[in-house]
Amino acid sequence: MTDQPQKRERRLIPLSHPSPEPHVCTPDVRLEMLGRAPLFADLTQDELAEVDRRCHVHGFVAGEAVYHSGTTASRVYVVASGAVKTVRLASDGRETLLDLCGPGEPLGAVPALGEEFHADSAWTLTPTCLLGLNSNEYAQIMEEFPAVAMATLKGVSRRLSESRQAVHLLAGAPLAQRLAAMLLLLAEKVGRPWEGGVLIDVPLSRDDLAAMAGAATESVSRVLSIWKRAGTIDSGRRWIAITDSDALRALRDG
Amino acid sequence: MTDQPQKRERRLIPLSHPSPEPHVCTPDVRLEMLGRAPLFADLTQDELAEVDRRCHVHGFVAGEAVYHSGTTASRVYVVASGAVKTVRLASDGRETLLDLCGPGEPLGAVPALGEEFHADSAWTLTPTCLLGLNSNEYAQIMEEFPAVAMATLKGVSRRLSESRQAVHLLAGAPLAQRLAAMLLLLAEKVGRPWEGGVLIDVPLSRDDLAAMAGAATESVSRVLSIWKRAGTIDSGRRWIAITDSDALRALRDG
């Protein structure tokens, strides 16, 4: 028992994005990111450049609103860097975190996708750079490049099946199971290898996790405390890492 | 108070589909239904006929499985007549009813939409006739008729936003609110005017409603009893009708 200080050593906040300035990509990074996005993965360099020409760049600091619910949906974004959460608000103030978009992922909505108004609000979690295409530009691109339309379809379908799994979990699975499923999904989405485990490389508070799992902050905190003591996860303020994926998977699968 | 027998008078089961035989559409009804389906709404008569030629007809009795979860997803269906529910099963036996498809609505999945295997099972609620297109046929049709691809995209998007609203409700809204929201959605989807109200024209048991609302059967029964006494709804075995939509809407909106 010689080691009580070892704990201190690694408690520097492990997340990326330490700089608080709004981030705006350079033109080359921009093109690079567009190519990486599943939406445009099938395009040639020339086609990409054509899409890039129609993009508008938007820089955000952390905690800024990208759009608010109720406003008219007029733009589709691709996250170039950073992370964005989308949140739906109930009349009684209850908030639900519905989606989290990292680099390469699409965000926003457009009448072409069947939504006239935003049903939820989007907030940046970190300094973020978004590439935006407005409604008619996007519709035109889909028409011009059917591969983009197909990729869009695939993306929306994947999100639908994720959402349905969430419905299934929320419809009766106990909190621990829901939380475990959520953390594993997050790890796939925005995980980064870290000290032999997976760090969820986005600043999420207990409140955020609770809003995602459909639970009270305190309940989430209780469950995570237990898991931390058991060595299944590690966590600090606004960060969390999975240290024993197998144990979590077992919890998720009942 | 001369009327105790009045009750008896209208207790003939009000739902459609009294015949228990498997239903198979005649060729003309088939074409008619294809044209009504949102998926193919933008096609000309000739194009519709072309799609129709590639369709396979499937007849089902009530309570039959269309496909099982875990099997490979190889077909997209359009409901020509009848109704189908899709259900996801948890490892502990818990069932969640995720979707309900009436005439004109698409059902099933296909690798082109990003699903390799069915995540849930589909069961007919009534005698049902389905028009099926298998994987490659559907992909080819989308390629040949971009309007179909766009309609598919719109349809999937609408389902995604419905599903997200369900997530939001299940993440903390009290049961009564969830149930009210659900009934109103069902009314829009498969409602039929009836005695000054709206009859949900599909046989749904209390178990089905519970599986949809993420609740126990008994809890659903309790809430519905209260609403029935208050005159907000009317119901019998496997049927339910909304008699006071405004009251239900008020309950839904808190």
Place this chain on the structure above:
DNA sequence: GCGGCTGATTGACCCAGGTCATGGTCGCCC
């Protein structure tokens, strides 16, 4: 390296709704 603020934790209490058990009744089928 240290103070302070914000976010995390822990405890006590309570209630919506799940569970178990029982009885009621609608409607189908003979």
Place this chain on the structure above:
DNA sequence: GGGCGACCATGACCTGGGTCAATCAGCCGC
């Protein structure tokens, strides 16, 4: 039109997790 089986209603009880309140500690800025 009568019997029967599936479906529905109601009551009693119990527990997961929500709520309220108080304390603690990670991490930022100096």
